[in-house]
Amino acid sequence: MHGGAGVIERAQMDAATEAAHRGAMDAALDRGPALLARGGSSLDAMEAVITGMENDLLFNAGRGAVFTAEGRNELDAFIMDGARLKAGA
Numbered sequence: 001m002h003g004g005a006g007v008i009e010r011a012q013m014d015a016a017t018e019a020a021h022r023g024a025m026d027a028a029l030d031r032g033p034a035l036l037a038r039g040g041s042s043l044d045a046m047e048a049v050i051t052g053m054e055n056d057l058l059f060n061a062g063r064g065a066v067f068t069a070e071g072r073n074e075l076d077a078f079i080m081d082g083a084r085l086k087a088g089a
Helices: 014-036 041-055
Strands: 079-081 085-086
Touching: 014 041, 041 079
Parallel strands: none
Antiparallel strands: 079 085
């Protein structure tokens, strides 16, 4: 799991920034099991994790991308329901 495109060098992060990012990742990871515990499906749990990250301002997942060598942004998203062998992008 990652928070989107690009790299934040640990040497350039202060302790508060690192703690905020780690806390946001922990919150994302907690959403999936919480939904499963309430009887949700694994697909719903994964969607909840990813949607939460996409809505978190600390990450650019789902909103942006670093530029390619050609100077363009390229984004793609995909989810699959393995039990029914259905997918969407």
